Amino acid sequence: MAVKVLIVDDAAFMRMMIKDILTKNGFEVVGEAGDGAQGVEMFKEHKPDLVTMDITMPEMDGITSLKEIRKVDPNAKVIMCSAMGQQAMVIDAIQAGAKDFIVKPFQAERVLEAINKTLG
Template identity: 55%
Template structure:
């Protein structure tokens, strides 16, 4: 069964490369959001099984969106994506309830290994 993934990322090239990596490895990308507000709306309508969530985004960042998604669905599987040097925000996201995190830049096999745990 293909797992449904919602990709949340403000950089369009990164959104598309995540989508490509996931789809060619058997995941179904059900939505692409470019900020936290879109992420929450899409989560509620699309019911993805996994969310990849960028931490730093305009409008609403990944930590706020993570908090709101978990209020809506305490069992949500959200995996945070962050650039190097954001250790404090990564730790914060784990405390809030993110299931895991991936530091950018990352290799495809690392992304897949992380997602395969969920």
């Protein structure tokens, strides 16, 4: 059975890029959310195996969304994505429970490596 992934990013272009990498590699994208609040709702609805989460988004940022998702499921596997490779944000994300961190622009190999490592 394919691994179910939820993509949360306010940039439609980024969602499309991640979705393209995932579907080409046999993953099933069960949903796409444009902000963190929508991401939390879609997580509850679809119960994906993995979430890719942007950090900087309107409504609710990725770190807040990550914390909310982990309240719903403490074992949720979330990989953070951001163009801002700032050390503080990476640390905040990991402390909030992120399993890995991918910096934009994405390299397909890096995305797959992070996913495979996270899924164990």
